[in-house]
Amino acid sequence: MKAPPFSYLRAASLADIFVKWDATGAETRLLAGGQSLLASLAFRLSSPSTLIDISRVPELTGISAGGGMIRVGALTTHAELGAHPVVRQQVPLLAAAAPLIAHPAIRNRGTIGGSLAYADPAAELPACCVALDAVIVANSATAERRIPAAQFFTGLYATALGEKELITAIEFPASTAQQRSAILELARRSGDYAMVGVAAQAEFKNAEFVDGKLVFFGVGEAPVAAGAAVAVLTGKPLTGEAIARAEAALDIDLSPPADQQASSEMRRHLARVLLGRVLRRISQKEVVRVA
Ligand SMILES: Cc1cc2nc3c(=O)[nH]c(=O)nc-3n(C[C@H](O)[C@H](O)[C@H](O)COP(=O)(O)OP(=O)(O)OC[C@H]3O[C@@H](n4cnc5c(N)ncnc54)[C@H](O)[C@@H]3O)c2cc1C
16 A cells, blocks of 8 residues: 655754654654654555654764763664674673564664654564663753653553654663673564563672563563562572572563464463573573674
């Protein structure tokens, strides 16, 4: 199907986005990589009157490090995330997530800002942002807000962004020597959205798990942090027994939906399998990095 007719405007700067947004109606949408929005237009799932193309706005680009923080511009593509030396070194979970997203053509255009704003419950990057305690930087014409990732995803395809507010950047704490991270997922075909996935970041002291986040995707309306599983593991080495108890604790953490891909019980089973795998992986000495 073809997209319904719409007006197209290209913004030249952050300030220009707000000028154009103010001058157009409520049915205006921002266009970044277009990898979700253009598909939804082609399927006639939405019919905005105007698209404002933000893909050439310089203030939304770039990756920089400083003060123990890595700042990733909203227009950073999935491919750039996977390849950037600072991301690979300082936020290895993000670099590991990138190749799991869709296919190379989509990764070359799709952006982290678009992925977070779209908030697909089966997407990798929202779960990584929650696991990493990222902060979403959001700007309106008059103010800048910094929203912790754990508060950003408010429901199915829903976020804490206000009207005429956009994501300009995402900030990640640089990983420390005590932290290990990994992401695993199960999809029916390579490149498909995950049926179930988990993004894990854990801190160890000697061999003990002292802190961490185990964040599942594809199992709810938004990323789901498995707090009961983390509580079971905290203060203990990651032995086979501790891992089995954490898998059992997922019954408290997860109430996955059923759909045409998998029943609720199947998703629960896959989540337990993935949790066991991801914990065994991070219990090894090495921080998981992309080869
Ligand atoms: C076949 C296919 C398979 C895919 N598989 C996966 C997958 O496995 N995992 C995955 O995570 N994703 C997958 N995607 C989605 C892909 O990652 C998209 O790139 C991403 O979801 C949206 O990014 P975008 O830059 O293309 O955003 P766009 O499509 O341009 O925009 C998406 C939405 O976000 C809004 N938006 C964009 N940027 C901003 C911003 N900075 N601030 C506020 N709002 C903004 C837009 O207005 C729009 O509503 C797939 C897409 C396709 C077509």
